[in-house]
Each structure stands twice: as C-alpha cells, then as structure tokens.
C-alpha cells in the first residue's frame with residue numbers, strides 16, 4: 187500500500203523545487219514535435235545534466251525553462267524562495283558559443299545584462315569585475331575577446347550569466363567545442379562555483395563522462411519527441427576530483443548511463 191504524504195510535507199517538497207515541467211510538449215510551427223510529454227522536477231540547488239541524442243529536444247527544454255519559447259501544452263514552473271518567477275527572470279543562460287561582442291572589452295561584455303537592466307555604470311562595472319574574478323579572469327577585464335583562448339571566452343560567457351546573480355543556471359553544451367584538458371579544468375571550476383554559490387544548474391551535454399562527473403542526477407532523454415528515458419542519481423564523494431574521475435564507481439555510473447542511452451539511439455545512424 188502506498189502511504190500518502192501529509193500535506194505539509196507535500197508543500198515543503200513543492201517549494202523546494204526550482205523547476206517543474208509537467209506534461210510539457212512542444213510542437214514547432216513547421217509541425218516538428220520536439221518534446222514530450224516531458225515531466226521533470228529539479229530541486230533548488232541541484233546540479234542535473236540532460237543527456238540524449240541529437241535533436242531530442244534538450245535545447246528546446248532549456249528554452250522553455252528560460253522563457254525564450256512557450257510550451258504547446260503542459261506547465262512550466264520556475265520558482266525560488268520568494269515564490270514563482272516570471273519566465274526568464276532569475277535565470278542565467280550559457281550557450282555553446284560564447285557569443286561575445288568583439289568590439290568591446292571583456293568587462294563591458296559581462297556588464298551587458300546589467301546595462302540592459304538599467305543598473306548604473308559604476309555598480310555594473312564593479313559587479314562585472316566580481317563575476318570575472320569568480321571565473322578566474324580578474325586580470326582580463328580590459329582585454330578584448332580576440333585576445334582570449336576558447337576556454338577563456340567560455341569563462342567570460344559564464345561570468346556574464348552569473349553577473350545578475352541568477353537562481354538558476356542553464357547551460358547548453360557549453361564546453362563541447364573545447365579541448366579535453368580545458369574542458370576538465372572548466373568542469374572542476376564549474377563544480378567549485380556551484381558548491382560556493384548554491385545555484386541550481388541544468389546542464390545539457392552529449393558526453394556521458396561529463397554528465398556523470400558533474401551531476402547529482404543524469405536525466406537521459408529518448409529520441410525526439412524527447413521524454414525521460416532514465417533518471418540516474420550519482421552518489422559520489424564531494425568535492426569531486428581526479429579521484430572520482432578515475433574510480434570504479436565513476437566507470438560503473440558511466441556504464442549505467444550509456445546503457446540507459448542506448449535505446450534512444452536504436453534505429454538512428456551513428457555515422
């Protein structure tokens with residue numbers, strides 16, 4: 187027999203949610219059914235990865251959560267302690283491309299969201315510098331994007347997402363274009379930031395290894411229209427580092443996640 191939870195417990199667990207998608211579908215104007223129905227609940231402060239085959243709707247799910255697009259059916263809710271947020275508010279978005287303005291300094295790139303939000307220049311500059319320091323780029327505020335490596339550009343993009351102090355950070359394959367050493371370093375720095383700042387992170391990746399290394403939960407999606415294929419909790423000693431990356435537990439999780447992903451690729455060409 188399933189015991190029903192007392193209502194106070196249910197309320198407490200609901201307010202602990204940062205993001206909740208219920209029965210969400212997305213059909214684009216061209217008739218492509220990209221998502222769903224998708225059900226996903228992310229607790230405040232949690233780090234989850236979305237993993238799935240190309241075109242299964244991972245970016246679409248992020249865009250719905252960010253309020254950049256609307257669901258065709260179902261509900262998307264985003265909240266924090268004080269209550270529900272307007273779609274798009276309290277959210278930072280990091281894309282695969284750093285998309286920096288080449289004609290202006292790193293500091294001005296990071297200050298952009300504050301400028302658009304009407305924050306005074308002096309305060310904006312101070313906050314941009316603090317965000318740059320948090321990603322290890324304190325000395326590069328006056329540099330121009332062309333003077334930075336790919337990894338540094340991605341750090342600037344991360345600083346720009348953090349500068350508004352969002353509750354939720356959405357990251358769409360941010361490190362996919364980077365070499366492995368840079369990617370590992372950024373993985374570690376992102377984990378340190380997450381531990382220090384306590385934000386909710388939803389991270390899209392194609393890499394089983396990266397998803398297991400970073401996340402508390404790996405959510406595996408089916409092929410389009412994307413639904414949840416598996417939801418795998420990664421129990422690992424914190425803070426994670428090389429010890430975890432080279433452990434038997436890490437390999438086991440990678441095997442489990444790969445096995446959960448395999449049906450999503452059946453029938454698809456791997457070429």
Ligand SMILES: Nc1ncnc2c1ncn2[C@@H]1O[C@H](COP(=O)(O)OP(=O)(O)OP(=O)(O)O)[C@@H](O)[C@H]1O
Pocket residue numbers: 214215216218219220238239240241242243244245246247410
């Ligand atoms: N604006 C759009 N109009 C029409 N179809 C779209 C649009 N955006 C995405 N799609 C389609 O919706 C499906 C899901 O796309 P989405 O980008 O969300 O997938 P994804 O899982 O993030 O893919 P990838 O891993 O390759 O980045 C794809 O078939 C894509 O072609």
